[in-house]
Amino acid sequence: MNREELISKWLNNDLNDQEFEAFKNLEDYDDLAKLNNSLQAFKAEDYNTSAELDKVLSKIKSTKKQTTHWIKPLMRVAAILAVCFSLYYYTTTLDTTITTQFAQKTTIELPDASSVSLNAKSLLVFNKKDWKQEREVELNGEAFFKVAKGSTFNVITKSGTVTVYGTQFNVKQRDNYFEVICYEGLVGVTYNTQETKLKPGDSFLIIDGKIIAKEKENRLTPSWLNNESQFKSLPFKEVIAEFERQYHVNITLLNINSDELVTVGFPHNNIDVAIKNITVPLHLTHSKDNNSITLKRE
Template sequence: MEKESLNKKWLEGRLTEEEQIAFDVIEDNELLKQIIDKAPAFSASNFSEVQDVEILKSKIKSKNNLLNKRNWLVPMLRIASVFVIAFGIYFLFFFNNAINIETAIGEKRMVQLPDASEVMLNAVSEITFNKNTWADKRELILEGEAFFKVAKGSTFDVVTSIGKVSVLGTEFNVKQRKNLFEVNCFEGLVAVSYKKETLKLLPGHIYRILNGKISSDTISNKEKPFWINHTSYFKKVPFHEVIKELERQYKVVITVNQKDESLLFTGGFTHKNLEEALESITTPLKLVYDMESPTKISLHHSE
């Protein structure tokens, strides 16, 4: 029987006894038997299908992209970390050594700064400054309203959440209340910075930003702000700002029925008598007030 035929029948398991004897004497049958014996070890599951290869390629590409991004981000993160650390050091140094002074409702307070400059704080106002660095940098943070008499010297900066005021030596008033920023110059020259613009303010002039809108005006009292003498004065100011100021000077809550946001007020009120103050702001606008309790007041139009 031919060798190829015996091999085929052996693989198929169909050899007879005579054929098996003939197959055993074939010189290379031992190699064939070893190949067959080892074949089960080569399992198809150890090889990837086309789909698996494509997924692998995708993962390798994704990983390379991530590595490229990381290579780009590493120097950027290092730079950012330098700024964060620097800001953190400044923040910790400034505020750990900061002096904070604030006033309550109806309270006014005179503060003398390290260079003998004076700050008069109006009610519900606050300043923060660093005494240790004051000789090198005259800067303070203001929230509320204050009148400044600045001793001559290096630049003096008043920083608020809306704008910044810079002077060398002068007298001026700064008010920052929520969406209102107002600077009154009484002496010298005041530089007011808002966003990217700077304006020089002369004595007797007012620079005002209300809800992002800029306006200017003049003041009649060129010596010092009215509130220092326990009187609040307003010129073409929204009435709701007048109400808020009255609430700061007196421990009261005022409700205005039928609000008119466009209503402007010119006039003032005293800080020493609540009923007189209420008469001063209601009479010009033909309003009446009701004292619902010692601390709760409502305003409405007269019938």
């Protein structure tokens, strides 16, 4: 049975179990189902078609002046069809937006079976309808990508564009911080119209508008996927910002230079251990009051 016959029988609620399974396998099944749900709010009231037709014919016979009455049912149908097409166009062209909150991570699958893992306080946007023509996502925050083979795949951020020639890479775009790490394949990073290509282990890092050189990355995946954050020779303010995102707290620094370069790490599942990890190595003291933490250097 072809696509049109399946859709026609579906509209008439006339699908058997086997036909319904075939219908669910249609490429645009999700869009059709979404359209059907949206139309429930606009469903016209039930009426007897034969009875209505008899009434119209009767009126036509009784007087020519009343011939316009038959237009009303057609106008109703036309209005519903107009709403149908408008809703279908609207719902199938909407962007899909995925967000994470404080201390939240999530992994999603894109239309081509590529996967994206989002770190805390991050946002990802893509358009399912245009995916076959253009594999492109917008990112604000941090994400790890495993890209399926296919056409060019672009990650658009406020700081720069990441073009994929390989499969696995991490992108972190925060305030005045932009970092791309290639874990597998080849990745191109376009910043200020200039492209830099990264091989496995290579990094591209911009902090406060300055390019920062980094050592080769030895890990196979980002540390945050294993619920911990690792920082090597990075400003302490980046450690604090990530700590706040992972634990949803506010941190105040006293007598501490936030631009000081530090090498520390902390887990995402134990705040007490995490505080010790970022204070003891740096000889800092701390006090904690509900969701507020104060770090101090004596």
